[in-house]
Amino acid sequence: MNLPSELLAAASRSADALFADLAHARAVVIATEDGMEVVSVIRNELDAARFSAITSSMSAIGEVVSSETGLGSVRCVMVEADGGYLVMRGCRSGGIGLVVAALVGRDALLGLAIHRVGQAAREFSA
Structure with missing residues (x-):
């Protein structure tokens, strides 16, 4: 998929800012809904293409669960792990x-991560 250069530039700026704003950030990825990496900022050996595919799949599952259960529009999908x-x-x-996805360490402020990921997503929707 060929993405507009303006979108790529905005995604790059957004990913860099999100990564910088989140203490204990390990990775930030912006992917297409079909799992293709648009841009990523990664601190470790995480495979960006695989991470993009996983996050888009999980986001889609969140949409289905929300729709099937009548919860309304999905605002955020979150996984908490050790x-x-x-x-x-x-x-x-x-x-x-x-x-838009952010992977943060256990010491990160979860509320801030949720807020900043939502803010980044809203900037694309503006």
Whole structure:
């Protein structure tokens, strides 16, 4: 998929800012809803392409669960694990579905991570 250069530039700025704003950030990825990496900032040996595919799949599952249970629109999908949190939010930019995801350590402020991922997603939807 060929993405507009403006979208790529905005995604790069957004990912860099999100990574810098989150203490204990391990990775930030912005992916298409079908799992293709748009941009990533990764601190460790995580495979960005695989991480992009996983986050888009999990975001889609969140949408299905929300729809099937009548919960309404998904704001955030989150995974809590022993080593930290994965926070994801879907959005649309110019008709292109995207997923913004941040992987943060256990010492990160979860509320801040949720807020900043949501803020980044809203910026794409503006």
